[in-house]
Every structure is written in C-alpha cells, then in structure tokens.
Amino acid sequence: MASEYTTSEYIKHHLTNATMCSTDSGIAFNKACADAGFWAWHVDTLAWSVVLGLLFVISFRAVAKKATTGVPGKFQAFVELVLEFVNDNVTSTYHGRSALIAPLALTIFVWVLLMNLMDLVPVDWLPTIAGLIGQHAFDMDPHDVYMKSVPTTDLNTTFALALGVFVLILYYSVKMKGFGGFTKELTMQPFNHWAFIPVNFILETVTLLARPLSLALRLFGNLYASELIFILIATIGLFQLPLHFAWAVFHILVLPLQAFIFMMLTIVYLSLASEDH
Template identity: 45%
Template sequence: MSAAESTQQSANPVEYIQHHLTDWCFGCDPTTHKPSSLIDFHAFFFDVWLMAALVAVALGVIAWRVGRRLDPDAPSGMQNVLEMLVEFVNQQVKDVFGSRVNPIIGPLALTVFTWVLAMNFIDLIPVDFIPGIAGWIGVHVFGQQHVFFRAVPTANLGAPFGLALTVFALVIYYNLKVKGPVGYLKMFLFHPFGKYFVPVNIVMTLIEEIAKPLSLALRLFGNLFASELVFMLIALLVFTHTTLPSVLLWFPVQVLSGLAWSIFELLILSLQAFIFMVLTIVYLGMAHTDDH
C-alpha cells in the first residue's frame, strides 16, 4: 500500500493500525500478508532485515570514523560518548564476572546494547515517515501496488527472538566449554533439588533454560510493540478528522501527546536495551561458573 493510499484510509482507525502493523514480507500469504503459521521458514520480513542492517552499517561507520580519529590526549565529541559507553558496559561485565572476564563478553555486550538501542530509537521517528518513503519507493521503483513497511525491527517478534536465540546458543556453548558435557548434564540431573529428585530436576532446569531466550525476546518485543501502537493511536488523533476546525482543535493535542510520549519513551527504549544487555551478561556469567 502506498503512502497516499494509507492517508486515504486513515479515516478508518482499524485499517490504519492494521496497515502499520503489517510487514513487507516475501513468502507470506498474498491476501493476509502474514506468515502461514507461527513458525514459517518461507516468510522473509524484508523490512526487519533492511532496517536492522542499515542500523548495523550506521553503527559500524560511526565506530570506524571515531576509530580513525582517536586522540587519547584530547578526546572530544563522539569519542567521549563512546568511551563513556565502553566504560559503562565494561563495568557491568566486571560486576557479573569479577576478575575472570572472558575478553569476548565486553565487545558482545557493547554490540548488543548499541544495536538494540539504535533499533529501538527508530520508534521515535514519526510513525508515517519511513513507511511513507518505503511506500513511494515500492510503487515507483519496484512497481508494486501495495507496500507494507514496519520501521522498528524490534517491534517484530522475529528480531528479538533472533537476538535471544543467538545469546542462548552462546550460553549453551560456554556451558559445555566451562563445565564440560558431563558437568552440563549434571546440571540438569541434580539441580535444584539434589540427586533424589532427578525427574523433577530435569523438568525444572529445562524450564529455567528455555525461559532465558523467552524472557529476553518477549520483554523487548512486548515493550516495543506497545510503544509502536501508542504512537499510532496518537497519530489517529488528527488523521481521523476531516474538517478544518476539528483538525485545528486536535492538532495541538496530538503534538503535545506525541512530545510527552516521546520523552517517556527515551527512558523506556534505553531501559529495554540496558535490560537486554544485562541479562545477556548475567546468563553468560552463569554459564562461566563451575557450579550452577
């Protein structure tokens, strides 16, 4: 759907919200534009991959430019910001790992935090801006009649789950590396109730391990999805009105509401990136201990 079509249908709040909650998906049902099932390996969410890749490239370019201009004697500008960020992340890692810090954990935690934070902050861009650009490109460049586009990757369940499963794979890897296959198996057999409750221990430990990626993914997705929905509702304060007096009446309310929610979102979006990073460090820290 193009940007013009989106505006024309804006008088219908349900269609407006459904349009903005639909991904640009290849391999999805051509009528519903949704995957055929919850797990559908034929579905490719192009907008999620595109926005996540653009954010990653932008972060890489920023890091490269700052790295080329490092001045240890007189740091300024972005170098100061990045140095503060690196020190902040390193302190979180040291608080969990103590003196035995795996050298990979710090860069991993920094990457997770900055990437998730940058993807989250896309939510602060006006809700129709990026989909409008994507709609124009889709119609005039690709010749498509209907283009759907969700700008915030972390508001799609696939992106948070992809990140969470990557962290979970690292947790399993370091559990096997530090504890060994036998030690990792003992964790399932004898934790948390000892050797006399092996069946219960297996079930409880499995639930505990599965809860790690679920908690990472669903917390991030739920908060970003709710935030995205609130911005759509704020946008509808004006879009559902067609007469000039009603538009003039509701436009200041929309601006003030959007500004207030954006200020609140600065805290929420940053907090969600911080929580994702901290839980990643904690889970990897637990994997690096000899006991459970």
C-alpha cells in the same frame, strides 16, 4: 496519511511487515505471502537491522581509527563514555574470564538501542516515503506497500537475538563445566539425590529455556506496545503533536532502559553459565 484509511485499516497497515516469500510461481510479496507458511522474510526488519548494525560498526570503527590521546571530540567522548559504561557493567557482573563478553555486551547494547530509537521516528514518515517509491518507481498501490522501521517490534528479531544468547549459554556451560558437569547441573539440582533426577531435569530445563524466552518477549512486548501507542496517537490528527511529544519524551528514558536490560540479563546469564560449581 491516517485520513486515507479507517482507524482499524490504518493501525493494521502500520503493524504489517513488508514480506517476501517464495511460491510455486516465483517470488511474491506482502498479501500474496499470506499462505506461504514458515519461509517468509520480513524484508523491512532485515534491512533496518542491517543498516543500523552497519551504522554502529562503521561509526565506532571510525572513532577507533581517529582516536587521539589529547582532548577528544564530542563523538569520541560519547563513544568512550559508552565503552566505559559497558565495561564497568561487565566487570562488576561477569565473574568468569572471557574476551568475548565485553564486545558482545557492547554490540547488544548499542545495536538494540539503535533499533529501539527508530521508534521515535514519526510513524507516517517512512511508510509514506515507501508508498511513494512503490507508486512511482514500481507502479504499486501505496496501500499495498508496507514499512515497519522498528526491528524490535518484530518478534523474529527479538527471538533471533535471544537465540544467539541461548547458544552462547549452552557453549559456556559446556566449556566451563564439561559435558558431564553440565548434565549433572541439569539433573542433580536443586535436589541432590538420584531419585529426583526427573524432577530436577524438568525444573532446570524450564529455567534454562525461560531465559531466552523472557529476553525475547520482554523486549518485543515493550517496543510493540510503544509503537502501537504512537500509531494510536497518530490517528487523532491535528491534536496529536502534544501527546506525541509527551510520549516521545517518556520513551527517551524507556528505549535505552530496554537495551540496558537486554544487555545486563545477557551478561548475568553468561556469568551463571560460566560458574564452575
């Protein structure tokens, strides 16, 4: 597929989302959405996120329904290992009491991991399949069909996840401290004097907003850079296999690590929000 484009066109094509938007003339796709503004939907990101989320829910639910107390099967043993791993991290890191934190941590870890693992799928496979479907089923030019299969390379996904965590931070801060206590935390720290209230408020607000921002940008930056390197390797042609294999082996460690970091920072931030000073 790389031979059908110049290198810059090939990279741009693989880094472009399949986009749907609403215009004055109706529903439009891809290039017609260039001037759509805010209300444009990355349908490939949404579709893969939903598919991978359903894969997580259905597979773990199936294991839970068929779990046995005897010798577990391989997949049940794997699920139990993941559950124990997440539970140990929640127990050692979250110092409050909430029935939501462990399921939330499990969901974040497995869902983000599955989205990250899509980065190991060869970069030409899914776009080529999407192009063939568009060409033969919808009479579209394959060059106008886009498919990004790694949701975490889309800043919309990482910011949406981080925004959900941020809402929970605010919720637990108010729930555990009360609105007055949360307000006092924003205005009377680190300098406990009324004269420093404006300075405290600025410092604490920046700290508060930096948490979801760092969550979103860290995950996006690592995965976007990884995907870009895979695409650059694919432009080499016949000599790409050794480099692709080496980079993929390296990412077998990196991809779970990024999911783990996102999960751990979420637990830490919620633990801080739950502390009643």
